Amino acid sequence: MIQNDRQWRRLPEPQRDGAVPDVDLATTLRTLTGGLRRQWKLIAAVTLGMALLALAYVLTATPQYTARAALVVDPRISNSVNGPEAPTLLLSDALVVDSEIKVLGSRDVTWRVAKALGLFDQPPEDGGPSLPRQVLNALQGLLGTTPDATALDETASRVSREEAIRREMMEGFEITRDGGTYVIDVAYTSEDPIFATNAVNALIEQYFKAASDASLSDTRRIHDWLDQRVQVLGQEVKTADAAVADYRQQHDLFPMASGALPSEVELSNTNDRLIALRQDLIEAQTRQDKIKGIVASDSVGALLDGTLGGDVASPALRDFQTRYAGLVSEEHDLVTRWGAGSDMVARNRTDQARLRDVMMQEAAQMVDRLGTQQETIRRQIAATEMQIEELRARANSDAQKSIQLDELEREAQAKRGLYQSMLAELITSAQRETFQRSPARVIAQAVPPDEVASPKATRTMILALFGGLVLGSAIAFLREIMDDRLLRGSDLREGLGLRYLGLLPGVRAAQAVKPSTLLVPQPSDAVRRVLRGLVAELQQRRPESGALVTGIVASRRGEGRAQTAGWLAAELAGHDARVVLISVAPEHARLLAGQPGQVVLPALNAMPDVATIAGRIAAQAKPGRPAVVAMPEGTAADLLVMAQYQALADLIAALRDKVDHIILVLPALAEASEVEIAAGLVDGAILTLRWGEDRGPQLAETLASSRVLRPLLLGGLFTAGSARGFARYNG
Template identity: 25%
Template sequence: MRQESTLKFRTMRVGDAPVEDDSDDEIDLRAIISKLWRGRWIIIISTLFAGLIGFFLTSQYEATYTARTKVMFDIDQANVVDVGQSVVRIDDTLENQVEILQSTTLIERVIGELNLLENPAFNSSLRPPRETLGTRIRGIFSMPDGVKEVLRDVGLMSPPPAPPDAAEAAALLRLQIISQIRNSLKLSPIWDTKVIEIGYTAGDRNLAARVANTFAQQYITDQLEAKLEATREATTWLSNRVEELRQRVQDAEEAVEAARAELAADAGQSLEITQAQIEAQNAGLSIARNDLSLAQATYGRLRDAVDAGRDFGAINEFRASPLIQTYRASEDTLMSQQTALGDTVDEDHPARVRLAQQLSDVRENLQREAERIVEGARIEVAVQTDRVASLEAELDELEILARGQSQDTIRIRQLEREAEASRAVYENFLGRLKETTEQEALQTADARILSPAEVPLGPDAARARRTQLLSLILGAMAGVGLIFLIDLLNNTFRAPDQLEQLTGLPYLGALPSAGRRLHRRDVVTQFRTSPKSALAEAVRSLRTSILFSKVDEPPRTVMFTSSVPREGKSTTSMLVAMTSRQMGKSAVIIDCDLRLPSLARLLPDEGREQGLLSVLDGTATMDDAIYHDEETGLDVLMTVPSEPRSNINAADILSSRKFHEIVAELKARYDLVIFDTPPSLVVADAKILSRLVDAVVYVVRWDSTPRGAVQEGIKELQSVGAPLIGVSFTMLNEARAARYSYDGYSYYRGRYKDYYVS
C-alpha cells in the first residue's frame, strides 16, 4: 500500500504546473562539474583552436622594448615656506606624483626635449607606408575609386572630409603623440617605499631608454621649477603683504600721535599732571577741612566762655591777648583799691564812686576785647569755610578734567595696542620674507634618480604571453559556453528526474542497451543466456516496479507503448514476459500492431499461417494461434505475415467484442497478459487498447525521443483515461548515463553494472 500511495502521489497530468521544489534554487556544483567533464573534449578543442588564433595574432606583433628607471621621492621635505595658512603647500603624496608624471605638461616637455614631432616613430607622416595584415584585408574588401565616386554622386556615400589647416593639423599631431606616449608609459609605485618605477615601451630599444630617462629628468626639473615658482609667488605675496603691513603700522602710529596731540591741545596738560594736581588738591582740602574744624571748635569754645561769663584767664586765647592781660591787671588793682576803701569810706564816697566807675570801664573794655577775639574766631571760621569750598570746587574741576582725559587715554591706548599688533605682524612677515628670499637660492628637488634606464637587451614577451593567455581563457570560456548551449538545445531525456518532472509520471526503471549493432533476436538471446547481466537485472527491476504499482491488486494486463517507432517497446514487452516465465508465472504477449507486427520478425519463422487475425475471424482456435517458443518458453499471440491484412481496420478490430473476448480468455489462462501496441502518436490503437488493460507503461528511448513527442503521447493517453503507471527508459547507454545522471539510478547502475556478473 505504501508503494502504491507513493506512486499515486507522484503522478500528475502532463501540462500541470510542477510542484515547486526549493532545491531548484540551489546551484548544483556536482552537476555543473559533471557536465563540464562530459564536454571536456569540446573545451580542449576550443581552447586549442583559440590558442592557435592567439599564436597567429602574436606572430603579427611588432617587437617592442621596455626601458625602466626608478625615481625616489622624498615626501618629508617641505616644498615652500609655510606662511600660516596663507600660502598653500604643494601636495607631496606619492599618488599625486604619479599624476604629475603622466600629466600633459610633463609629456609636452619630453616631446620638446627629444623633438619627437620630427621622429618617424611618433609622426606617421614621416614613416614610409608598410603593408600589414589589416591593410591587406582592407585592400581586398575596399571599393574601387570609381564606385566610390558613383556612390557619392547618388548620395549613398558622404564625401571625404576636408583636410585640416596647418595649425589644426599640428595640434592634432601633438595630441596624437601625447596619447601615444601616455599609452606607452607605465608608472608603478613600489609598495611601502617612496620609489616610482617609470617604464616606457617603444619599438626602438634606444628610444625607449631615452624617453624613460627624459621623463625622469624632466620630472625632477619640473618639480624644481614648480618649487621655485611657488617660492617666487610666496616671495611676491609676502613682499606685497609686508608693504601693506608697513603702511598699516605707519598709519597706526600716526593715529596714536594725533590722538595724543589732540588730547594735549584740549586739556592744556597731560593726565599725569592732572592726577598730580588732584592728589595735591586732595591733600590741601584735607588740611583746610582740619583747619575749619579747629576754627569752628575754637569759636564755639570762646563763644560759650563769653556767653557764660567765665574767667578769661582760664582760656588760652583770652590769656594770650595783651589787652585782656592789661585789663585784668587793672581790674585786679582796682578791686584791691576798692577793697581797701571799703573799710575806710562809705559807698557814696567820691573815691569809691570814681573807683567803681573805673572798674566798670575796665570790665567793659575787657568784655569788648573778648568779643573782638570771639569775632576774630568767627571770621576765621568763615575764612576756612570759604577756603574749603574753594578747594572742593577746584577738585571737582580737576576730576571732571581727569575723566575726560581718561577716556581720551583709553582711545589712545587702543590705538597703541593696534599699532603694536600691526608692528608684530609686520616684523613676523618681514622675517618670513627674508627667509623666503634666502630659500629661493637654496631650493633643491625632492626627488632623485635611483637607477637610470638602460637599453633593453631583448623585446618584451609580456604582451604576447598576455594575448596568448587571454586567447586560451576565451577559448576555454567559449568551450564551456558551447557545452551549456548544447545542453540547453538538447530536446531529449537523459535523466530519470528530468523524465519524471516533464511527464508527471513515476519512473519505473531503465533497460540498458545490449549493444549498438545487435538485432532484437540477439538481445533476447543475450538476456536468456546471461541471467546475471545488467540487462536481466534491469528487466527484473522493471517487472517488480510494474507489479508493485498496485500492491493490493497487481496488474494482470499490462500495455507497453511509446511515442514513435523504434523505441524498443516490443523487445521490452518480450523481456518482461520472459522474466515472468523465469519467475514461475505464466505470461502471454499479444502483438497488437496489426499493420507492422514486430514479434513475428523477432521469433523464429516456422511457416506458421494462423495467428491473431485467424482467431478473430474464427478460422483458428486460440491454441492453434498462440505460438510457443521452446527456447524462451514464451507464448505469443501475434499476426503472422501469411494472414491477409490489406483490408483490415485495426481500430475496429481492437475495439470489437471478439477481441475483448480473446483478452478475457487470455486473462483467465495466464497470470500476466502483455500488450505490445503501436506508437501512441502514429495511430489510435494504443488509446483503444488502454481501456482493456490494468496498467500502461510508457516507453521512452534514452537520449533519442523528443520531449515534445513524449509529452504529447502521454497527453493523448490521459485524454481517454488510460491507467498510466509510469515511464521507463530503453536502450540506455549506461556509460553515458552515468555521466549525465551522477546521483540517480542510472549513475549507480552504470557504475556497479558488473558487480554480480561472473
C-alpha cells in the first residue's frame, strides 16, 4: 500500500510568532453582513415583537403631563448677616447652583409642599402590604426570622405616613441644572395637569418661604445676642473711662499737646533710632553675605537675576550688568545668524568673560565697603545705647506712670471701639428683619401643560424599532458566534486542518436512499463538478502499478457515505477505470443488493480461496460500471477480529493488481476502534460531513485522537439534501 506518499501528509502548521494578525476589514464586513442576512428572520421577529410591545404600551399607558418652571440663582445675593463676605464665599464655590438644587429637594421644603397641596389631609389607602413586602414576609416566615411587630404611637405613625407621602410625591419631581448656567429647571409629571402645575408652583413658593424663614431666624438670633453684648460692653466702657480719669488725677499725669510727656517723647525717639540702626546693621550683614556667596560661587548669574537691588549695586556694577546682558543678547543673535563657531561669536564670548571678571572684582570691592559700613553702624549703636540708659534713668518714674496710664487708656479705647462696632451691627440686624433677599428669582412660572409628556407615540415606536433592530442584531450575532457547526468550506481548513473538496447535494442516509440512485449521480453541474474534481485527484494519486484504495468515512452513521462512495465509484468507472466498491457495513447490505455488478462476500471468518473471489469481483469491474461488493444481509463483519481483518486485507491486496481503483466504505468516526483498524487498509480517505449537523470542536477532538486515519485524510466533503442552506453561508 502507498501510505507513505508525501501528497497524503498533513501540511505543517504555520508558525505563530505571537504577533497580532492583520484584519481584513472588507472580509470582516462581508462576514458580518452575511451573518445578518442569514438571521434576518430572527431580527425581523425581535423587531416586530418590540414594536408590538411599544404599541401596546402606547395604547394602554395612562397619559402623563409635565409642568415646568425655571429659577435663576444670583450668587451675589446672600441672606447671611456677614453680607460683604458672603458673595465672595459663594463666588469661590463652583457648587452654588448644586447647593440650591439640594435645598429645593430637601425634606423641609418638600414637606411644606406636600402640606400646602393637602396631601397629608387625604385619607390613607388601605391596600395592604405591597407584593415585594408580602414575598419578603413569606421568606422571613420560612426562615424563622420574622421580626417582632413594633408598636408605634400616634405621633410616630403620623410622621411615618407623612414621610411616605412626601417620598411618593418627590418621585414626580425633576430638579435639574440647565447646562452650565445658573438656571434651575423644576418639573413635575402627573396624570392631572392642574395638579402638576400646582405642585411646581408650590415647590417654588415654599422654597422662598423656607429660605426667608431660615434667614429671619438667623437674623433674630444674632440680633438678640448683639443686644446682650451691647449692654454689657456699654457698662464696661463706663468703668474703663472712670479708671483712666481717677489714675490721671491721682498721679497728676496731664499730657502735652501731643498727648505724651517730654521724657517719653525723647526716649521713644531714641529707641526708634536704635531700632533703625540695628535694622541697618542686619541689612548690611545680609547684603554682605549675599555678595560673598556670589563671589564664592564665581557665577555672574546671581548678579543678573535681581538678587542685588538697585540700592546695593554700585553705578559701575549696574553699568557692567547692562553691558553683560547686552553681550548675552547679542550672542544669541550672532549664533542664530553666523553659527556658534563664527569669529564674531568667539569675540563676543571673550568680551563676556572679560566683563564677567570685572563684575566679580567690583562685587569683591562691594564686600569691603559693606564691612566698613557695618563698623560705622556698630559705633552709632553703642553711642545710642548709652544715651538710652541715661534717658531711662531720668524718666523712670514718669515712664512707669505713663505706661500704666496708657494701659488703662488702651483698654478703654478697645472696649469703646468694640462697643461702637457691636452697636452698628445691632442697628443693621434690626433693619435686616424688615427686608429679606433671596439668592434666587423666578424667571418662568409653571402653567398647565397642553401636551402629553408621556407616552410619546412616535418616539416610543422609533426607539422600539431601533431597539428591536439592535437587540435582534445582537442576538443574531451571538447565534453566529456561538454556532460551532461546520457550515463553511473555510471551517474545514481552519477548524479541522482539512482541504475543502466540495458539496454533494442530494446525498441521503442509507435508510432513505433508493437502490436505483446509489450508482447514479444527480445530473447537476454542482455534483458533476465535485465528482470530476475528486476523480482527477484520485487519478493523479493512483500508483503506476496496482490500484489506489480510497476510503470513504463519515463522522457518524447516516451521513451518506454509501451514496457518496457509490457516486464516486460510478464517476470513476465512467472515465474508463475499473472500479470496485466495497462495504462490509451491515446497514449497507440491503442497499447494495441487486446492484449491477454485485458480488456477495461470504463471512470474513470463513472466506474460501481469496484469489477466486478476487477474480470474480474483478470480472464484474468494467469501464462504465463498477463492481459492488457487500456482505450478505444479516451478516456483520467485525474488523477487531484479526482473522476477519486479515481476510479483508488479503482480498484488497488480491484486487490491487486486477483493478484501477478500490472504494472502501469505512466505519464511522464514532466507532473509533473499528475506523482506526480499517484505516490501515486504505491509501487515503475522504471525510464526508453532513452539512449543518456536525460540530467542529467535537470532530476536531476526534480527529486529533486518531493516529492512523488522520494522516490519510485527503480532505473533507459536505453532503446535504439541498444546496440552498449551504449557499447562504458560502455565497
